[in-house]
Amino acid sequence: MAVPPASWTILATLRWTADYFRTKGVSEPRAAAEILLAHTLSVSRLDLYLRYDQPLNPEELARFKALVIRRRAGEPVAYLTGHREFWSLDIRVTPAVLIPRPETEVLVAAALEAARFYEENEAGRKGPGEDQPKTGNRKPETSSFLGLEVGVGSGAVVIALATELPRMAWVGLDTSGGALAVARDNARRQAVLDRVHFLQSDLLAALRPTAAFALLLANLPYVPRAQWERLPREIKAFEPPGALLGGEDGLDLIRSLIRQAPQYVKGGGWVLLEVGDQQAQQVTALLQQSGAYDRIESIKDFSGMERVVRARRRNAAG
Ligand SMILES: C[S@@+](CC[C@H](N)C(=O)[O-])C[C@H]1O[C@@H](n2cnc3c(N)ncnc32)[C@H](O)[C@@H]1O
Known part of the structure; x- marks a missing residue:
């Protein structure tokens, strides 16, 4: 089990989550961690690295943890964020539709x-x-x-x-x-x-x-x-x-x-x-x-x- 960081900065949260997903056999652990954290904070994946030392506030951390638990239980990342890129378009997805491949x-x-x-x-x-x-x-x-x-x-x-x-x-x-x-x-x-x-x-x-x-x-x-x-x-x-x-x-x-x-x-x-x-x-x-x-x-x-x-x-x- 990954050791919780002393402070939940963006980078520490990403590292912890990727390790956690890896030990639980979740596919593409680093990418999943990045997409879910970017979604929680309403920023791009690149922004995560530009603000790597910013700490998450308790409300952000709680929302992110809820997504991590659902991903760990198998729910696809696209249903968690409600979006999937296809043909360079941002496509909204819900559990009513197949996630475009x-x-x-x-x-x-x-x-x-x-x-x-x-x-x-x-x-x-x-x-x-x-x-x-x-x-x-x-x-x-x-x-x-x-x-x-x-x-x-x-x-x-x-x-x-x-x-x-x-x-x-x-x-x-x-x-x-x-x-x-x-x-x-x-x-x-x-x-x-x-x-x-x-x-x-x-x-x-x-x-x-x-x-x-x-x-x-x-x-x-x-x-x-x-x-x-x-x-x-x-x-x-x-x-x-x-x-x-x-x-x-x-x-x-x-x-x-x-x-x-x-x-x-x-x-x-x-x-x-x-x-x-x-x-x-x-x-x-x-x-x-x-x-x-x-x-x-x-x-x-x-x-x-x-x-x-x-x-x-x-x-x-x-
Ligand atoms: C494999 S998904 C493809 C979705 C989308 N075109 C894509 O490529 O991501 C198949 C779709 O066909 C629809 N479908 C299943 N049976 C059908 C039928 N008899 N007539 C029309 N659509 C059907 C399903 O509801 C589903 O949305």
Whole structure:
């Protein structure tokens, strides 16, 4: 057990807490101590080191200790502070939403590429299947087109895309009313709420099946039933199971979405799906079997895992 310091200055508190977390097996002990102390004092992590010899007052110390106890019991840091950085945006999170993961930024990057490709190659077409000659510097006739995210959670993904693609409008769907409230709040804070329309929906059920969307993306629950028990307690006990569990093989929702999506996506538009470990091949096969897609490829995350499967909706003529 770490020895309590003579005086609870910022630096002494950080050292004590990091040691305490380390002995209790809390992951990333130093970072957790810094984030929780910065949150308690409403300062940045850098400020902690600029004011390292400032003592905590009894009220600050009591609030900080309460957070340390909750972290020690497994509660994720992001739920304790109510914030998580994603795509360099400050995203508010509550226990109603999954904490956005760094690897999901791969989905954002792949969607950005697809949107730009669509704008260059498809947005100027007059109708699905109508090929235009690619001569001269053809500019899209209209650059305002629609994207759709299914399962928005905190809204991190659709908000990141809306900030990057200011001429696109978006629809964001989720079954969870609690998640939609958080997503709307985040969209308002990031000043994109006027371009993202949030709706409660079981997959695409709330939308009329018209091929309106240039992009459809989803990070749906994909944890297979058998893997649930093996998830860290930090996830199992605190994050919403409805954001994680994907049925027997994890692919229940992804399978349904692949079946439904062709009715909603324009020819030449793109479908992007985040997948779990070892699922990319199966998802690729499902997209191939549907016959509605071409250019199917998987995209790796920074750890080399196939994280996103991307496919293009075939043009009616193609
Ligand atoms: C893995 S989380 C992803 C959240 C967010 N997009 C992200 O990447 O951080 C999955 C989300 O899908 C939602 N969801 C689960 N089943 C759904 C369904 N049938 N239709 C729509 N959304 C669903 C959950 O409520 C949850 O918010």
